[in-house]
Amino acid sequence: MSAHFDVIVVGAGPGGSLTAMQLARRGRQVAMLDKTQFPRFAVGESSTPIASRTLEQISVDFGIDELAPLTRWGKWRESQTQATGGLKRGFTYYDHRPGRNRDATGLWPADPAARLLVAASASDADGDSHWVRAEVDQYLVDICRRQGVEVRFGCTVEQIQAESPWRITVRQAGDWSASETLSCDTLVDASGRAGVILRQLGYRDAVDALRTQTSARFTHIVNTAVAEAADADKLPYRAHEAAVHHLLHDGWVWELRMSDGRTSIGRVWTGSGPTDAAANGTRPSPHQLRDNLDVASSPSLSAWLSSARLAESPGDWLQSARVQHRWCGGRTMSRSFLALPTSLATIDPLHSTGLAHAITGSQRIVDLIVREAGGDVARYAEQVESEIELLDRAVSLAYRVWARCDLFFDACMLYFALAIGDEEDRISKGFQPERATWRATELQVQQAQRAAEAIIMDALKADRPIDRPAFRRQLAEICQVPLACRDDNLYAYTFG
Numbered sequence: 001m002s003a004h005f006d007v008i009v010v011g012a013g014p015g016g017s018l019t020a021m022q023l024a025r026r027g028r029q030v031a032m033l034d035k036t037q038f039p040r041f042a043v044g045e046s047s048t049p050i051a052s053r054t055l056e057q058i059s060v061d062f063g064i065d066e067l068a069p070l071t072r073w074g075k076w077r078e079s080q081t082q083a084t085g086g087l088k089r090g091f092t093y094y095d096h097r098p099g100r101n102r103d104a105t106g107l108w109p110a111d112p113a114a115r116l117l118v119a120a121s122a123s124d125a126d127g128d129s130h131w132v133r134a135e136v137d138q139y140l141v142d143i144c145r146r147q148g149v150e151v152r153f154g155c156t157v158e159q160i161q162a163e164s165p166w167r168i169t170v171r172q173a174g175d176w177s178a179s180e181t182l183s184c185d186t187l188v189d190a191s192g193r194a195g196v197i198l199r200q201l202g203y204r205d206a207v208d209a210l211r212t213q214t215s216a217r218f219t220h221i222v223n224t225a226v227a228e229a230a231d232a233d234k235l236p237y238r239a240h241e242a243a244v245h246h247l248l249h250d251g252w253v254w255e256l257r258m259s260d261g262r263t264s265i266g267r268v269w270t271g272s273g274p275t276d277a278a279a280n281g282t283r284p285s286p287h288q289l290r291d292n293l294d295v296a297s298s299p300s301l302s303a304w305l306s307s308a309r310l311a312e313s314p315g316d317w318l319q320s321a322r323v324q325h326r327w328c329g330g331r332t333m334s335r336s337f338l339a340l341p342t343s344l345a346t347i348d349p350l351h352s353t354g355l356a357h358a359i360t361g362s363q364r365i366v367d368l369i370v371r372e373a374g375g376d377v378a379r380y381a382e383q384v385e386s387e388i389e390l391l392d393r394a395v396s397l398a399y400r401v402w403a404r405c406d407l408f409f410d411a412c413m414l415y416f417a418l419a420i421g422d423e424e425d426r427i428s429k430g431f432q433p434e435r436a437t438w439r440a441t442e443l444q445v446q447q448a449q450r451a452a453e454a455i456i457m458d459a460l461k462a463d464r465p466i467d468r469p470a471f472r473r474q475l476a477e478i479c480q481v482p483l484a485c486r487d488d489n490l491y492a493y494t495f496g
């Protein structure tokens with residue numbers, strides 16, 4: 001049996017589903033294949049304004065109303081009364097390293113220099129969301145099906161034969177004896193780090209070319225205490241309704257609270273951390289949360305976790321000895337073969353950039369495929385390279401200055417400038433295929449990023465405070481919102 005499609009999308013994560021549904025809305029015959037069965041656990045749960053605003057554009061441009069609830073927390077809660085997810089008002093950072101005084105709760109830093117809160121939305125209703133990926137990915141797949149996409153789960157790609165048309169041999173779980181050949185005019189790799197098509201088309205593992213190097217262990221837990229800071233009334237939003245980053249000497253812990261009492265928790269180590277040792281059999285029992293999170297150095301975090309326990313799902317810890325991935329150097333992308341940015345690279349959970357990258361990638365890939373005159377694929381490929389470079393620079397800078405909390409916060413501010421600059425442009429001009437995400441191909445942005453980075457590194461090397469006026473001038477080259485300007489490190493939402 002052989003079936004022909006205009007487009008086959010391999011991978012049914014958010015990037016794959018969004019690509020497939022937009023193409024179907026433009027009248028293309030689309031199949032989407034995923035090797036797993038949905039719903040399934042996944043990380044990449046913390047959404048951001050770039051992701052939300054892009055989803056809003058896709059929802060309007062393609063008339064897909066069901067995407068609107070994913071763009072604002074208030075809409076999600078109104079329309080999805082059974083669903084969970086979590087409110088994300090911004091980015092919260094607490095420095096838990098030794099030597100920091102605690103506030104009256106004993107948990108959170110008393111010193112403003114050890115805490116940073118950056119609001120990313122004006123109100124709870126307009127807030128971003130933490131996505132329970134099992135739920136949201138299923139939600140997106142359901143939209144695909146309603147738009148006529150043929151969705152196949154438990155479907156493994158075995159072989160790809162050269163194009164015109166592409167012939168893909170797949171095997172269906174549960175029926176391993178029978179393989180099937182599908183054909184299509186365009187293949188889209190949306191398989192994330194697996195790079196299923198990329199590998200078949202000659203791409204090689206180039207992860208060592210990235211500057212960022214971290215490892216991670218993560219799961220869902222329940223019963224985490226909600227402990228407000230002693231000065232909660234002064235904060236721009238409730239500090240825990242955010243992507244919370246607990247900073248430790250050798251990495252950080254993320255905390256993403258969901259509305260049903262679950263918390264997504266993950267430990268990121270600079271370098272390979274104990275994930276290597278774990279591979280050798282010294283992994284703690286799954287129920288020893290504090291050992292899995294490696295937070296013994298922090299009495300405050302240990303206390304905060306004292307009554308927490310593992311959630312039923314996924315019910316164990318997952319880990320990655322190298323969070324980053326990077327595929328390079330294979331067949332040049334064309335209108336008949338395209339890859340999402342998130343198939344080409346993962347940088348890091350720090351700054352929550354993955355969903356935005358997948359979603360903005362899907363928007364551009366669809367434009368390349370459906371545009372009558374033919375889109376500029378070479379430009380898209382160049383954009384993705386520049387985006388990966390921009391992110392790798394921004395994230396690795398934050399890790400390079402890790403030992404200096406003040407400079408780490410400045411490195412975060414530099415990333416926020418890049419993100420807000422994108423948001424400003426995206427909102428005022430709408431979808432522009434020539435705009436790279438984070439405006440990564442624009443010379444002014446590249447120069448300001450490098451100059452701001454140099455100012456931070458100079459302060460590190462000379463062991464002195466940052467040249468703040470010079471730093472602010474560089475951030476002002478990137479975005480309009482004033483950043484890195486408050487001694488209390490509390491940033492309310494002032495954009496828009």
Ligand SMILES: Cc1cc2nc3c(=O)[nH]c(=O)nc-3n(C[C@H](O)[C@H](O)[C@H](O)COP(=O)(O)OP(=O)(O)OC[C@H]3O[C@@H](n4cnc5c(N)ncnc54)[C@H](O)[C@@H]3O)c2cc1C
Pocket residue numbers: 010011012013014015016033034035036042043044045046047155156157190191192193194196216218266320323340342343346348349352353354355356358
């Ligand atoms: C530890 C960690 C934490 C992260 N946290 C965040 C965060 O807070 N915020 C954020 O924005 N991003 C985060 N990210 C990044 C985010 O997870 C990804 O960028 C995002 O999931 C990319 O979406 P995608 O649709 O491109 O790929 P994925 O979500 O990875 O989906 C790929 C799909 O392809 C399928 N697949 C794989 N192999 C095959 C095969 N052989 N055949 C068929 N199908 C296949 C998989 O089953 C999967 O369903 C994080 C990443 C990591 C590693």
